[in-house]
Amino acid sequence: MMTGKEYIESLRKLKTVVYLFGERVENFVDHPIIRPSINSVALTYDMAQEPEYRELMTAVSNITGERINRFCHIHQSTDDLVSKIKMQRLLGQKTGSCFQRCVGMDAFNAIYSTTYEIDEKYHTQYHERFRKYMEYVQKNDLTVDGAMTDPKGNRKLSPSEQKDPDLYVHIVEKREDGIIVTGAKAHQTGAVNSHEQLIMPTTAMKEKDKAYAVSFAVPSDAEGVLMIYGRQSCDTRKLEETTMDCGNCMYGGQEALVVFDRVFVPWERVFMCEEYDFSGMLVERFAGYHRQSYGGCKVGVGDVLIGAAATAAEYNGVEGASHIKDKLIEMVHLNETLYCCGIACSAQGRETKAGNYQIDTLLANVCKQNVTRFPYEISRLAEDIAGGLMVTMPSEKDFHSPEIGHICRKYFQGDERVDTMDRMRILRLIENMTLGTAAVGYRTESMHGAGSPQAQRIIIGRQGKIAEKKELAKKLAGINGQSD
Numbered sequence: 001m002m003t004g005k006e007y008i009e010s011l012r013k014l015k016t017v018v019y020l021f022g023e024r025v026e027n028f029v030d031h032p033i034i035r036p037s038i039n040s041v042a043l044t045y046d047m048a049q050e051p052e053y054r055e056l057m058t059a060v061s062n063i064t065g066e067r068i069n070r071f072c073h074i075h076q077s078t079d080d081l082v083s084k085i086k087m088q089r090l091l092g093q094k095t096g097s098c099f100q101r102c103v104g105m106d107a108f109n110a111i112y113s114t115t116y117e118i119d120e121k122y123h124t125q126y127h128e129r130f131r132k133y134m135e136y137v138q139k140n141d142l143t144v145d146g147a148m149t150d151p152k153g154n155r156k157l158s159p160s161e162q163k164d165p166d167l168y169v170h171i172v173e174k175r176e177d178g179i180i181v182t183g184a185k186a187h188q189t190g191a192v193n194s195h196e197q198l199i200m201p202t203t204a205m206k207e208k209d210k211a212y213a214v215s216f217a218v219p220s221d222a223e224g225v226l227m228i229y230g231r232q233s234c235d236t237r238k239l240e241e242t243t244m245d246c247g248n249c250m251y252g253g254q255e256a257l258v259v260f261d262r263v264f265v266p267w268e269r270v271f272m273c274e275e276y277d278f279s280g281m282l283v284e285r286f287a288g289y290h291r292q293s294y295g296g297c298k299v300g301v302g303d304v305l306i307g308a309a310a311t312a313a314e315y316n317g318v319e320g321a322s323h324i325k326d327k328l329i330e331m332v333h334l335n336e337t338l339y340c341c342g343i344a345c346s347a348q349g350r351e352t353k354a355g356n357y358q359i360d361t362l363l364a365n366v367c368k369q370n371v372t373r374f375p376y377e378i379s380r381l382a383e384d385i386a387g388g389l390m391v392t393m394p395s396e397k398d399f400h401s402p403e404i405g406h407i408c409r410k411y412f413q414g415d416e417r418v419d420t421m422d423r424m425r426i427l428r429l430i431e432n433m434t435l436g437t438a439a440v441g442y443r444t445e446s447m448h449g450a451g452s453p454q455a456q457r458i459i460i461g462r463q464g465k466i467a468e469k470k471e472l473a474k475k476l477a478g479i480n481g482q483s484d
């Protein structure tokens with residue numbers, strides 16, 4: 001297993017093409033806007049080295065028999081699924097942001113089981129190929145971007161009906177040695193920080209869309225791949241000399257548009273090629289795992305936000321006020337409800353035909369549906385407790401100014417036992433998590449990541465067993481002679 005330092009050095013060896021602010025970034029590893037997101041991923045490597053976290057952060061591979069980072073693991077039991085959630089909560093607590101490596105883990109597990117079932121029907125060799133690919137990933141302890149979301153163009157139209165065929169990733173040529181693909185994946189978490197891009201289709205498909213039913217892996221610096229970095233609210237604060245105004249200088253998340261321009265993929269890295277009838281299965285399984293994931297990572301980040309709000313209350317001198325205590329209780333209640341969902345859909349998981357474990361789909365979708373709401377309420381309560389100063393306070397430079405620094409310190413003093421700068425620091429952290437760079441991962445991603453709310457409602461509608469529930473009610477009501 002790599003250390004965080006080795007991981008960062010391994011990124012330097014890649015020739016990944018990255019654009020930010022309209023310019024090619026030659027050294028993305030040391031770019032001040034990108035680096036915090038790399039630090040978050042590096043922590044997934046460092047914590048796996050610590051004896052204290054070994055149980056949660058590592059697992060024994062079913063493929064190599066070796067101990068590997070859990071982010072590269074194919075889940076072998078419901079205990080593995082529960083450990084995944086606990087690991088994500090822990091990392092959310094340590095980074096206060098998105099640590100990105102989960103999308104790869106979720107893609108591994110969804111492709112592992114789906115390829116097995118494609119082979120069963122079509123006598124293809126995708127599963128064996130994928131196992132070999134996983135062996136490579138596990139032996140090299142790679143970070144992989146599990147990429148699903150296409151730009152989608154006109155949402156009324158299916159992939160093959162789009163005016164521009166590239167709005168969904170598709171096969172443009174099939175050759176003896178492999179395939180050529182073109183298109184793009186949008187909002188790709190951790191794409192720039194990944195060694196590999198592992199592509200999946202984005203929606204269920206019909207026969208006319210079969211060129212879009214494609215799954216494959218390419219190195220991030222493969223010929224024809226380019227990435228455009230997504231900007232985040234307040235991101236240029238990271239370019240300032242002072243650090244306090246960032247709120248969290250050390251860690252962050254990252255999203256990018258990943259473009260494929262006639263990229264060649266050898267057959268040994270192709271895991272679905274036109275089997276359109278399995279596209280829906282792969283999407284539902286990946287989405288299920290990622291909806292489970294949010295019952296871990298968002299809870300960990302929520303822990304930090306609750307802690308920040310409680311600290312802000314203390315620094316303001318109001319920690320004893322009953323309404324503050326009650327708001328903190330409400331925040332904990334909401335946060336732990338999300339955790340309950342993450343644990344429940346994991347504990348109720350089941351074995352797939354391929355032998356790995358899949359979460360309970362209905363419960364994972366309920367989990368994510370709650371995530372589209374509760375972090376907003378937790379953020380609202382954090383802002384309520386913090387007070388308006390979190391968005392009106394002067395910059396760190398003002399506090400350091402020889403002319404006005406003493407004025408800032410005097411008028412922004414809270415409880416006199418607390419250093420004014422510490423009070424400012426905690427408010428900036430709350431700003432970062434609710435409105436700044438980390439808000440991408442904690443707020444808006446809670447809404448749209450792993451599928452927008454309506455996507456979960458469709459599954460909940462499909463799996464909610466309303467007909468069965470009607471029978472229960474009718475029986476008790478004595479309708480249709482069903483009563484005893």
Ligand code: SF4
Pocket residue numbers: 097098099100101102103189293294297298441445449
């Ligand atoms: Fe992992 Fe959460 Fe980031 Fe998704 S949003 S990659 S689950 S930390």
Ligand code: FE
Pocket residue numbers: 189445449450
């Ligand atoms: Fe996500």
